[in-house]
Amino acid sequence: MSVLVVLEQRGGKWNRQSFEALAVGQRMAEAASTNLQAVAMGGSVDALAREAAAYGADKVIALEHPLLNEYTPDGYTAALEQLIRDINPTTVVFPHTYQVRDFGPKLATRLGQPFVSDVVDIRVESGHPVFVRQLFQGKMNADVEGAGAPALLSVQAGAFRAAQAGSSASPIERFEAKIDPGQVRSRPEAPFREGQRSIDLGAAEMIVSVGRGIGEKENLGLVEQLAEALGAELAASRPICDSGWLPMERQVGSSGQTVSPKVYVAVGISGAIQHLVGMKGSKTVVAINKDESAPIFESADYGIVGDLFEVLPALIEEIKKVKA
């Protein structure tokens, strides 16, 4: 009996979300008075396993195979299926990353289990875990039960405080997985970035960020005026960049830039998690949205509930007044 945490690395570096998953694993192991194992997987993971051993697991499992050198859903699923069947954990915890989105549900289906994805909170009620997930892009929460055994879950980025490295080192054990090259059907090519970024929003002190609430490209002038009045850089949510209204390099979020300005003003942005992860390091967050239940207000220090087409002109005027 144990709780297993599947850590994620790319190119020999740990994805920091792994340690948030590890903290959740710790909590679940404590609640069930069972031990905690963490698995490091890849082509060669010696150094990574040693690093992970400082984070308080009872055991770190090194799962190495030449076919795990590059991530493929087939390779990862085959290897983890064997490990899980071998150690028979009660719970398996993953970080909710793009990679886990890619193979987690496949692995769960292989095991005949549901995959409780993107969990933001966990309660234990009369001995059973209740997992909290978000619905409607964060507008609603749901309590989910009946995940069975092993319960397979992934945890949302930033929802749990990460485990910290300590001074003790967990023992490291090897696990041999058999993967046949014929099992791995996809052929991944080298990852790449597109074009050079000419704007580093990461260094900006003030950012005005615009979302789909702006309605039309022609209305962008209004947020440009606000940015100008504040002396702020202009940024946007993904749909604005997808539509080509602003260049891709101004996109904030999990697939765009990560920013941490002194002030981040979100105009007509709902606050989906993929946007929030890119701006949650901002010191002061201001949200302007006509929907008082928009999730962005949850992350805001100050908010104005109202129609941006009425609020922005008033705000621009006020700012000009105090700056004059």
Add this chain to the structure above:
Amino acid sequence: MKIIVSVKQVPARDSALRVNDDGSWLDQSDLTYEMNEPDAYALEEALQLKEKLGGEVVVLCAGPQRVQQTIREALAKGADRAIHVEMDEGAYGDALAVGRILANALQPESPDLVLTGLQSDDMGYGQTGVILAELLGYAHATIVMEVEPAGDSVRVKRELEDGWYQNVVLPLPAVLTIQSGIKKLRYATLMGIKKAKAKEIRVISAARVEAGTSIERVYLPQKSKQSQIFSGEPKQAAQQLVEKLRFEARVL
């Protein structure tokens, strides 16, 4: 090339969401519905592939009677025919249960490609495509931005985190989950709407499957952060905000 697009009908993005009396789900009386946005992009990709390579686009959609409106929309945009897996309102279970129902309907079609949106705007599981691939024994790729079929394989551009991308080659048949925003969506033309009326919608009943997890309760998230919200007249709210930014946050 035979392409199946699995689409879902979800509450419209600007719906007012109210929890029902016993807290078990939403009050459905005041909901309007639309095609799940990422699925609309999956459909668009399928239609463009068909225009380039020929073949057939089949729409697969599970849900109660109301989803036929979404199916009609897909047919009006250019899909050739549809399969409607009839299910009772609310009786959805988890992603694996729905995946099994969809896989059952899909299997006899033997498609070359299956496209779905990368997640639904209501449940947000982001799992259906991946589960379908595993149940059908197909290869898959998620968060796909570009699709280039070449003979018996397909090369796709996947999105990774932080602005990274990766091309991956998969053998056919394959399941791809499509990212929102990758193409410009078409509108249904009047001609398309007219033609859709003559297109086949095969209604089949859902396979009986067991759901693993259940949603016990839905509720509005509790505010954890102390936010100061101004909701008065725009001018007054703007003054209050500027005051806070000057004297409390000290950034102006």
